[in-house]
Amino acid sequence: MDLSLFIIQALNGVQLGLLLFLVASGLTLVFGILDFVNLAHAALYMIGAFICATLTFALGNFIFAVIVALPITALVGWAVERFIARPLYMRDHLDHVLATFGLILVLETLVHLIWGPEGIAVPLPAWLDGQVALSETLILPIYRLVIVAAGLVAAAGLYWMVTRTRLGMLIRAGASNRVMVGALGINIELLFAFVFALGAALAGLAGMLIAPITEANVGMGNNIIITAFVVIIVGGIGSMKGAFVAALLIGLIDTLGRSYLDDLFKLVMSPAAAENSAPAISAMLIYIIMAVVLALRPQGLFPPKVR
Amino acid sequence: MGGFGFSRTTVLSVVVLGLLGLVPPILQWAGQPFYLDVATRLVILAIAAVSLNLILGYGGMISFGHAAYVGLGAYAVGIPAHHWLYGGLEDWGLATVSGLVQIPLAVGVSALFALVTGAICLRTKGVYFIMITMAFAQMAFYAFVSISEYGGDDGLVIDTRSELPLVNLDDPLQLFWLAWGSLVVAVLLVRMIANSRFGMVLQGAKGNDERVVMLGFNTYLYRLTAYVISGAMAGYAGALMANFTTFISPDTMSWANSGELMFMVILGGTATTAGPVLGATAFVLLEEFLGSLTIYWHLPFGLLLIGMVLWGRGGIVGLFGGRKK
Numbered sequence: 292m293d294l295s296l297f298i299i300q301a302l303n304g305v306q307l308g309l310l311l312f313l314v315a316s317g318l319t320l321v322f323g324i325l326d327f328v329n330l331a332h333a334a335l336y337m338i339g340a341f342i343c344a345t346l347t348f349a350l351g352n353f354i355f356a357v358i359v360a361l362p363i364t365a366l367v368g369w370a371v372e373r374f375i376a377r378p379l380y381m382r383d384h385l386d387h388v389l390a391t392f393g394l395i396l397v398l399e400t401l402v403h404l405i406w407g408p409e410g411i412a413v414p415l416p417a418w419l420d421g422q423v424a425l426s427e428t429l430i431l432p433i434y435r436l437v438i439v440a441a442g443l444v445a446a447a448g449l450y451w452m453v454t455r456t457r458l459g460m461l462i463r464a465g466a467s468n469r470v471m472v473g474a475l476g477i478n479i480e481l482l483f484a485f486v487f488a489l490g491a492a493l494a495g496l497a498g499m500l501i502a503p504i505t506e507a508n509v510g511m512g513n514n515i516i517i518t519a520f521v522v523i524i525v526g527g528i529g530s531m532k533g534a535f536v537a538a539l540l541i542g543l544i545d546t547l548g549r550s551y552l553d554d555l556f557k558l559v560m561s562p563a564a565a566e567n568s569a570p571a572i573s574a575m576l577i578y579i580i581m582a583v584v585l586a587l588r589p590q591g592l593f594p595p596k597v598r
Numbered sequence: 599m600g601g602f603g604f605s606r607t608t609v610l611s612v613v614v615l616g617l618l619g620l621v622p623p624i625l626q627w628a629g630q631p632f633y634l635d636v637a638t639r640l641v642i643l644a645i646a647a648v649s650l651n652l653i654l655g656y657g658g659m660i661s662f663g664h665a666a667y668v669g670l671g672a673y674a675v676g677i678p679a680h681h682w683l684y685g686g687l688e689d690w691g692l693a694t695v696s697g698l699v700q701i702p703l704a705v706g707v708s709a710l711f712a713l714v715t716g717a718i719c720l721r722t723k724g725v726y727f728i729m730i731t732m733a734f735a736q737m738a739f740y741a742f743v744s745i746s747e748y749g750g751d752d753g754l755v756i757d758t759r760s761e762l763p764l765v766n767l768d769d770p771l772q773l774f775w776l777a778w779g780s781l782v783v784a785v786l787l788v789r790m791i792a793n794s795r796f797g798m799v800l801q802g803a804k805g806n807d808e809r810v811v812m813l814g815f816n817t818y819l820y821r822l823t824a825y826v827i828s829g830a831m832a833g834y835a836g837a838l839m840a841n842f843t844t845f846i847s848p849d850t851m852s853w854a855n856s857g858e859l860m861f862m863v864i865l866g867g868t869a870t871t872a873g874p875v876l877g878a879t880a881f882v883l884l885e886e887f888l889g890s891l892t893i894y895w896h897l898p899f900g901l902l903l904i905g906m907v908l909w910g911r912g913g914i915v916g917l918f919g920g921r922k923k
Contacts, residue, residue, distance in 0.1 A: 328725050378908055384725050385660050386907050389864060392857045393903030400897040517736045517853065520729040528725065570744040578737035582718050585730065589721045 295429035300550045301543065306435050308542025309442025313497035314515055315522040315534045316449060317490025323529025323595060324466045324486050327376050328384050330391040332494055333512030333519070334398040335371075339364040339495025340507035341402055344411040353415055357499050361492050368491020372484050380483075395512075403509050410508030438500050445496060446535060453531060462486060466529060466595065518545075521581045527591025537592060541577050548573040610918055611785060611872040614879070618644075619778055622771055634770055640882040641777040642838045647862040647874035648784045649831035654860065655869035656792045657824045658804030659720075660728045663735030664859045667708040667829045669851035670738065671836020674704035676754045676846040683757055697760030697767075701837050708833025709826050711738070716825035720818060732853055742848040753847025760841050767841045777838050781875070784831060789871045791827070800824055801869075861903060867915030876914045 318332050342363050346356035375394055379386055415434055424430045453459035461482055464472045473479040498511070505511065522541050526533025552573040556565035572579075584592060621637040646668050653659040678700055681693035691699065715734040719727055748754045759767040767773045791797045802810040803817040810817050840846050849855075858881065866877025884902075888895035 322725065328728065375904060375908075382907075384728060385864070388660065388662065388728055389857075389861065390904050390907040392861070393900040393907070396896040396900030396903070400894050400900065404894060404897075513853070517733055521733050524726060524729055524733070570746075571741050574740035574744040575737045578733055578740075581730070581733060582715075585718055585721060589726070 293428075295426065296550075298429060299431065300546055302431060302435060302439065304543035304546035305539065306438050306442070306542070307546055308539035309439060309446070310497045310501055311515070311519055311522050311542055312446060312535055312538035313442060313493045313500075314519040315526070315538050316446075316531060317493040318519055319523045319526070319529055319531065319534045320462070320486055321490045322523070324462060324469070325376070325380065325483050327380060328387040328391070329376070329490075330388060330516065331371065331394040331398060332391075332490065333516035334395050335364060335368055335491040335512075336494040336498035336515060337402060337507070337509065337512040338367055338398065338498070339492075340413075340498035340502040340511060341406050341411065342495075343499040343502055344413045344507045345406075347413050353413065353419070353503065357496070360499055361496060364495030365488040365492040368488040368495075369484055371491070372487035376487060377480070377483070399509055399512075406507075408509065410506040411502075412506040413502040415503045434503060441496075441500060445493065449493075449531070458485075518577065521577050523591075525581055525584050525591055527594040529595040530591070530593040533591055533593030541580070544580060545573075545577050548576040552576070606918065607871050607915065610915065611789075611875070614872050614875050615782055615785065618781070618875070618879070622774055631770075634774060636882060636886055638770065638774045638777055638842055640878055641774065641781050642835055642842060643859070643862065643882060644875045644878035645777070645781050645784045645835040645838070646832045646859055647866070647878045648781070648788055649828045649835065650859050651863045651868065651870075651874040652788050652791065652831075653821075653824050653828045654863055655873070656788075656797060656804070657800050657821055659821060659825065660860075661731040661825075661828075662728050662853065662856050662860065663715075663731035663733075664828075664832055665853070665855035666735035666738040666851045667712065667832035668836035668839060668855070668859075669742070669846070669848070670708045670711055671704035671833030672840035672843075672846040672850055673742065673748070673754070673836075674707050674833065675700045675760055675837050675840035676756045677748060678703065679756050679758050679760075680748065680754060695758045695761050697762040697837075700760050701834065704833045704837035705830045706833075708836070709830040712826045712829025713822070716822050716829070720821050720825065732856065735851055735853060735856055739848045739851040742851070749847070751848065753845055753849070756840055756844045756846065759844065760837070773838075773842060777842075780834070780838065785871060785875065787831075791824075792869075792871075796820065796823070865906065865913055867913030870913075870915040873913055873915045880914060 314333065314336055317335075318329065321327055321329050321332070339360060343353075343356050343360040346360050347353050350356050350359070371394065375390055376387075379390055419434050419437060421433050422430050423433055423436070451459075453462060461472065461477055465477075465479070465482055465486075469479060472482075497515075498507070501511075518541065522537045523534055525541065526535075526537030553565050553569035556569050556572075560568075588594075618637070618641060622634060625631055625633050625637070646664065649667075650661065650664045653661055678687070678692045678694045681687040682695050685693065687693045692703070694700070715731070719730045719734065722730060742748065743751050761767075762776075765772045765776050767776070792801070799810060799815050799817070799820050802813075803815070803820060807817055836850070839850070862877035862881045863874050864877070865880055866875065867873030884899065885895070888898055
């Protein structure tokens with residue numbers, strides 16, 4: 292096995308895992324604290340990418356664009372919370388699913404109307420666009436390392452906020468008993484709106500980070516949302532730690548499975564059979580893992596302690 | 599609601615099914631045969647919606663992956679037809695265009711997929727269940743995307759329709775009548791199941807699982823049985839769909855399609871006999887109407903969906919004063 296290729300693939304896996312974490316952490320926060328199922332979460336990922344694309348051209352700099360696009364995406368999230376989510380908190384999950392499904396259709400069509408059907412490529416500044424050679428064969432794109440670093444910083448910041456600040460304490464308290472938190476005089480509505488906007492910004496950040504690689508396009512949210520669901524199911528819905536561990540696990544398994552499963556299969560079956568079955572199996576791999584985890588631990592790997 | 603009482607919903611169901619049955623003669627008379635396609639598609643989608651209503655409406659199982667069964671059923675027609683034309687799988691007896699093989703295969707494969715995934719999904723509840731059914735459907739979607747022999751992403755053209763005794767599916771009118779007859783049977787079947795002892799346990803478990811368990815019922819097995827029946831029916835709808843469109847692609851299994859099926863059931867009225875049929879009718883007509891106005895028809899459609907959830911309760915059946923559970 293080629294070691295440098297393996298390292299590159301593993302890095303891609305970590306990168307995918309961290310992006311998944313950014314999307315999944317918002318989902319799991321909103322579900323854990325607000326008890327709200329938001330299918331449209333990935334639409335915010337898409338909107339983040341498009342706003343960032345427009346701003347990159349307007350401001351002429353990708354980094355500035357991300358910094359400005361983050362609060363705008365949070366604002367979109369805030370509006371979604373105010374007008375769609377808030378009236379539905381007391382309803383059952385089916386209503387959440389239907390309303391946010393409708394919201395996806397609305398937001399995707401709006402993006403289609405505003406930005407057109409074509410995807411938008413997002414140019415990187417020259418200093419991010421290069422590659423770094425660690426050895427003769429091991430050449431890594433700088434931007435992928437930046438995504439990994441940004442993902443880790445966001446994860447660390449989130450961890451710090453949730454475990455070390457007063458706001459985080461309220462969020463954790465809201466997750467375990469929101470009636471009690473409200474009774475103690477905390478403005479629950481404001482807390483909920485903040486959590487929702489934070490989740491939107493995190494999903495938006497993931498969309499912004501991936502846009503220079505894949506370009507911003509209308510369908511981009513549809514694939515990642517289901518994988519993000521798999522992440523929070525495997526990790527345990529409502530658990531931040533679970534989301535982080537499961538996101539990296541799923542990211543690595545998915546990426547490495549697609550690259551190495553056929554080699555692995557060739558050890559036990561004929562090359563032709565391996566060539567035929569490996570693509571299908573590797574496409575299903577993360578769902579098979581999810582099924583196994585659920586069969587053994589229906590509440591996920593790290594279920595939150597109180598619900 | 600007794601089996602023989604002519605309640606409002608019963609009357610409503612008869613009226614709706616009867617009206618749908620009148621569509622072809624009216625179209626013929628009006629000289630608009632094009633719209634027969636719309637009617638056929640509507641009736642096939644209604645079968646899938648009726649099957650979803652069994653688990654979603656009566657069983658309280660919010661499955662967001664029902665389109666996967668429709669897709670599996672359609673591939674069960676498309677794959678044997680593909681091998682019949684291009685060779686392969688003869689040893690298994692699966693290189694055939696006989697509907698007597700394809701349709702049982704569609705039902706069987708869907709039932710099996712429902713059994714395996716349902717056994718896992720039903721260990722969970724609530725939002726977990728929604729997401730897991732969605733994830734398994736996506737798994738089927740990606741599996742077919744990656745199988746290049748059956749067209750992968752691009753889908754599979756079905757060159758020859760299923761051959762059945764007595765009906766010729768190449769004739770659009772006969773295909774409609776087969777679909778319509780199947781819909782009537784499906785509606786009756788689900789109604790019968792819902793009113794049976796089995797259905798009572800299922801509905802009881804939806805209301806209060808613990809209580810029904812305490813009465814000595816294994817509600818898990820009841821739910822799983824309903825889940826398998828529902829999947830099998832949706833697979834049958836898929837087999838009809840394949841014969842109607844003569845094309846099948848993984849897109850059939852996409853979660854957008856699963857969402858649309860859910861929308862039909864809820865728009866019409868969950869846990870009612872006529873609801874899913876009314877919902878499918880409203881959905882298809884709305885789609886045709888909005889689609890003819892603008893290519894951005896998803897925008898008003900999505901707004902309508904949100905509005906329905908925020909302000910409308912009980913679906914269309916609720917408007918008729920039908921009983922809603």
